[in-house]
């Protein structure tokens with residue numbers, strides 16, 4: 110599949126934003142965060158900015174961005190519509206929490222309920238994002254239960270590392286959050302490696318024989334394409350460039366996305382003061398480089414069965 | 425509404441494509457383009473049509489495949505368009521309601537005025553039946569020529585899809601596949617018509633008829649010898665052949 114930059118940016122940025130909201134929501138509702146208005150401002154501000162820019166960038170991916178509002182109507186059948194509904198719903202308790210926190214320095218009592226709602230809705234939104242991909246039978250690499258699990262773990266992981274950086278900036282070092290971040294980085298890596306192994310050893314789903322129905326007569330090979338230069342299907346679903354660099358990009362994703370952030374989070378936990386801030390911020394930034402590589406591969410390595418009509422023989 | 429019809433009518437309009445007969449002339453594809461660029465989804469935009477890298481929207485594309493090896497091998501021409509699936513994933517993934525399946529006859533359509541161009545429906549279709557019109561920013565697809573088959577301004581005999589009307593070989597048939605007594609249903613039963621990629625569980629309405637078995641075992645067509653020997657051994661022709669063969673590349 111063609112890795113569109115707008116969608117890569119959307120899924121990584123919104124994953125980070127919702128992950129961060131989960132941690133802020135849970136910690137705020139448990140009374141583990143101070144009601145300092147600047148912490149609220151920067152924490153919620155960062156998360157909501159990542160989400161909002163992500164959503165805006167995903168609307169640039171649309172052919173008719175001005176009609177984006179229509180995308181919430183079919184929540185009964187469409188995971189994309191469900192994602193849209195939940196993304197919008199999340200803003201409601203987030204706004205309540207933000208106003209109470211930033212203007213009134215109040216995050217307990219009924220505001221804690223808003224914080225819980227923020228965390229729950231954020232998590233479900235990310236799950237819906239994963240389900241959009243997992244529901245597509247036509248792309249066997251995505252049509253797996255591990256895909257939404259991956260999306261949720263990576264969102265929590267990126268959220269945890271950024272949450273740690275935020276806490277360190279506000280001189281609120283937390284051993285709990287450091288440990289959680291490292292644990293999530295390990296789980297994230299495990300889930301990702303498992304996903305890659307699954308797609309590398311996936312059984313054949315469809316063949317040029319089933320696509321044409323001619324398999325009984327022998328091996329089916331493409332003789333002529335219908336078009337002399339690339340059509341929409343070839344450019345959108347026949348993307349081949351990444352596959353030849355896949356091994357290298359996987360290494361980049363593993364090192365930047367998981368290994369270096371884990372080491373830096375541990376260093377940050379051992380250090381204090383300015384070095385802790387630097388280590389945790391560096392962890393957060395490097396991790397995003399790895400996440401972009403990971404997301405690029407998620408698209409580029411996924412093969413659509415329509416390619417069976419354009420020369421592939423098994424998918 | 426992008427949920428599939430809860431109580432679909434038994435009528436299932438669709439096409440039957442005979443791979444034994446199709447000669448790969450692309451007439452159906454061209455007439456599809458011709459009709460539809462002025463029809464429901466008008467225009468079917470082309471970009472750089474006379475340049476070096478032309479691309480554009482087509483609802484019907486004709487591929488050619490080679491099947492089998494050596495003497496048993498054959499070429500099969502393969503037209504590919506929307507199959508108007510009963511469990512159409514392109515409909516249920518649509519977030520806006522632009523993609524829908526008609527209750528009355530099962531035709532799958534896109535309402536261009538509602539489409540936001542998210543392209544998810546084209547990702548969900550196993551058969552590559554949907555093409556994005558980058559110029560207008562919306563998804564377009566085969567309409568089963570809904571603007572012909574019910575068109576009261578046309579002669580009854582012309583109320584068939586453009587691709588069916590134009591096929592010079594008679595390889596395309598249109599009818600109600602939900603009615604077991606219809607001509608198309610009987611044809612499918614007689615010729616063992618099949619679904620493409622049944623493993624995708626889309627339950628296509630359109631059916632494909634397989635190429636008939638070869639007949640050359642009883643000495644027809646392919647076992648005939650050529651009329652003239654291409655490399656005669658002796659005599660005058662042999663002498664001419666030798667002469668031309670040795671001087672052939674002295675030009």
Ligand code: SF4
Nearest residue numbers: 506507508509514549
């Ligand atoms: S062929 Fe593709 S576009 Fe047509 S109904 Fe089936 S899934 Fe939808």
Ligand code: SF4
Nearest residue numbers: 518539540542543545
């Ligand atoms: S591209 Fe248009 S028709 Fe297709 S899923 Fe998106 S909104 Fe629906």
Ligand code: SF4
Nearest residue numbers: 456566568569585587
């Ligand atoms: S039914 Fe009409 S729109 Fe569909 S392939 Fe045939 S000519 Fe094209």
